[in-house]
Amino acid sequence: MSATLFIVAGLPGVGKSTRAAVLEAETGAVRMEPDAWLAELKLDIWDEERRARIETMQWRLGRRFLEAGVSVIVEWGTWGRDERLLLAHEAKTLGARAELHWLTAPPGVMLERISRRGREDPPIRLNHIHGWMSQIQAPQADELALYDRVVRQ
Template sequence: MTTLFVTVGLPGAGKTTRARRLARDHHALRLTPDDWMIPLFGEPEAGGGRDVLEGRLLSLALDALRLGTNVVLDFGCWSRDERSAIRGLAESTGAVCRLVYVPVDEATQRARIAHRWSTAPEDTFPVSEADLARWRTQFEPPDEAELLGHGTDAPPAGWPGWAEWAADRWPSFP
């Protein structure tokens, strides 16, 4: 069965390293926004450009799943709603969605980000202590039931389905 692997975690957790391994081991297409943002825009967010890019990559992932290609979506997926939307969309193609949570403690996260910046600044972006603190408050770690794939949450109130929610979250998602 075709599988969508979704990496979940904060910057510096090791998501992209895990995503590369998953892509190799499962003959999967790996879609990582960070691989595109710096070459295209020279920065990680680009005034909302990241959300636009993620919407296009999500659409490409669903097309690949429909064609029978495994996909690794390396977004980070900080919110349960994002993960539920992606799971629901993947399941609508007949694929299985597997969350791959990569937790990281603060000291390891700081060390990895500092190492990345010192060894490959052209492939990364600066991260401040304020960024790290803010991101930790925004991140919603998945619980055991979510990691085991027990059902997909219903969309938030006011949304008829996950496709509509996703089109609002990722403006370029069709």
């Protein structure tokens, strides 16, 4: 069986880390999680420039794993259609499958989960979540048709 790229997408607090941990345990896939790297390096999770560099490094490693037949979980949020499609296309070019795990939750649930984990300083507020909801590009039928498998939660 070929390697699989699992794209775990959604806003903060929808359960991406939980879903990625389940996939990791079930499949043995290598998990690419920028928040964990930022925390390990004691970097500000709001530092978008460093986050982008970490995601670039993670994808460079992820491609090498996929080439070697090892499945990879990308847990970046991947709010944009073009970003998701590029990842899926590159994975398929390497002979891997591509799955999209699209997660959503009500704003109040997201805020409660974010508050419980207590990672963000300054804290995320409900108005942030509402703003992000207007920015994320939910996958449409034409995009969904391009993945080998789609899981919606």
